[in-house]
Amino acid sequence: MFTGIVQGKATVKLTNQVGRNKRLVIDFPTGVMLGQQLGASVAINGVCLTVSDMTHDELTFDVIDTTLALTNVGLLQTGDIVNFERAARMGDEVGGHIMSGHIMTSVAVSRVEKVEDSVHIRFTTDRQNEVDARRYLFDKGYVGLNGASLTISAIGDDWLEVSLIPETLRLTTFDKLTVGDRVNLEIDAHTQATVDTVERILKQRGIVLP
Known part of the structure; x- marks a missing residue:
C-alpha cells in the first residue's frame, strides 16, 4: 500500500533486458532506503515493484513484460529520473489517498x-x-x-x-x-x-x- 505522497526522486543507474523482462538498478538519495529489505515493495513512478537485490543506496527490481507494456517503466533508460515512495507502514499518515501501485x-x-x-x-x-x-x-x-x-x-x-x-x-x-x-x-x-x-x-x- 502507498499513500501517493512522493518521497523524492531517484536515478536509473542501469537497465538490462532479461528475456522479455527488464532489470532496473536505481540509485536513491543517501540514507532514504535504510532498513529496506529484500522482497519489500517500492513505488517507482507509481508502479509497485519488488526489491530483488540491494547494495547501500542502490536497489534492483525485476519488471515483467506486462508491466513494461502497460507503464512508462518500459521506456526508462540509464540516467532517467523517477519518483519513488516506500511502502506505507501501519499507522503512517495518509496525506494523499490509498494507492496500490497497480497502474491501469x-x-x-x-x-x-x-x-x-x-x-x-x-x-x-x-x-x-x-x-x-x-x-x-x-x-x-x-x-x-x-x-x-x-x-x-x-x-x-x-x-x-x-x-x-x-x-x-x-x-x-x-x-x-x-x-x-x-x-x-x-x-x-x-x-x-x-x-x-x-x-x-x-x-x-x-x-x-x-
Whole structure:
C-alpha cells in the first residue's frame, strides 16, 4: 500500500533486458532506503515493484513484460529520473489517498502551462492498450499520476488536467515533463468500486449507459 505522497526522486543507474523482462538498478538519495529489505515493495513512478537485490543506496527490481507494456517503466533508460515512495507502514499518515501501485494505463502530456508559481498539466485520456479509464475520472476526484496523489482540477471528454504547487514540483519529476511524455495513471480504488457496482446494478435492471 502507498499513500501517493512522493518521497523524492531517484536515478536509473542501469537497465538490462532479461528475456522479455527488464532489470532496473536505481540509485536513491543517501540514507532514504535504510532498513529496506529484500522482497519489500517500492513505488517507482507509481508502479509497485519488488526489491530483488540491494547494495547501500542502490536497489534492483525485476519488471515483467506486462508491466513494461502497460507503464512508462518500459521506456526508462540509464540516467532517467523517477519518483519513488516506500511502502506505507501501519499507522503512517495518509496525506494523499490509498494507492496500490497497480497502474491501469499510461497517458500522454498534451499541454504544460505555467501560471505564476503553479503549473497546469493536461493529459490525453484516450483509450490505450485496450484500456479506457475515462469512466473512473471526474472533476475534483483523486487520480494517481507517476505515483503522486493528485486532484483533477479540470476534465474534458478526452483529457484531464492537474494543477501543481511549487512543493510538488520540487519533490517530483513533474517539473521536467514536456508534451508527448507518458505518465502512469492509477485510478482511485474507491471510485472504481463505486462505478463498477453501479454499472453492474444498472445492467441487471436492463439499463444501458451511453
